[in-house]
Amino acid sequence: MKLYYYCSSCQKENSFTTKATNRFELQEERGNEINERCTYCGTVNKRHVNRVHAKANTFNMLIGGVLGLLVTVILALIIPKIALFFIAGTIFSLPYLAWRSEEKKASTFNRVLIED
Numbered sequence: 660m661k662l663y664y665y666c667s668s669c670q671k672e673n674s675f676t677t678k679a680t681n682r683f684e685l686q687e688e689r690g691n692e693i694n695e696r697c698t699y700c701g702t703v704n705k706r707h708v709n710r711v712h713a714k715a716n717t718f719n720m721l722i723g724g725v726l727g728l729l730v731t732v733i734l735a736l737i738i739p740k741i742a743l744f745f746i747a748g749t750i751f752s753l754p755y756l757a758w759r760s761e762e763k764k765a766s767t768f769n770r771v772l773i774e775d
């Protein structure tokens with residue numbers, strides 16, 4: 660998942676990717692503090708794991724949207740229009756479901772803090 664922090668020098672938001680899905684895993688992977696270099700000003704930031712936050716991955720949502728559209732187009736070519744009408748709702752809920760699952764992952768991460 661993608662995690663974000665603000666640079667202590669230029670205050671810009673930076674991100675880094677990790678396999679961790681919660682702060683405990685992040686702590687295991689990176690230790691108590693994350694050392695990351697700001698992509699804007701080059702300052703090395705030391706951030707406690709509690710001070711990084713997750714956001715829903717818009718790229719995954721986009722993939723969900725594109726997939727939904729693609730499936731619709733393909734199905735429109737091979738099945739009767741009336742059948743498509745009935746399953747279109749399911750297909751178009753794909754981006755929504757992707758968004759929901761992304762939001763859920765991010766909020767779960769943000770809710771749980773490491774205790775010192």
Ligand SMILES: [Zn+2]
Nearest residue numbers: 666669697700
């Ligand atoms: Zn910076």
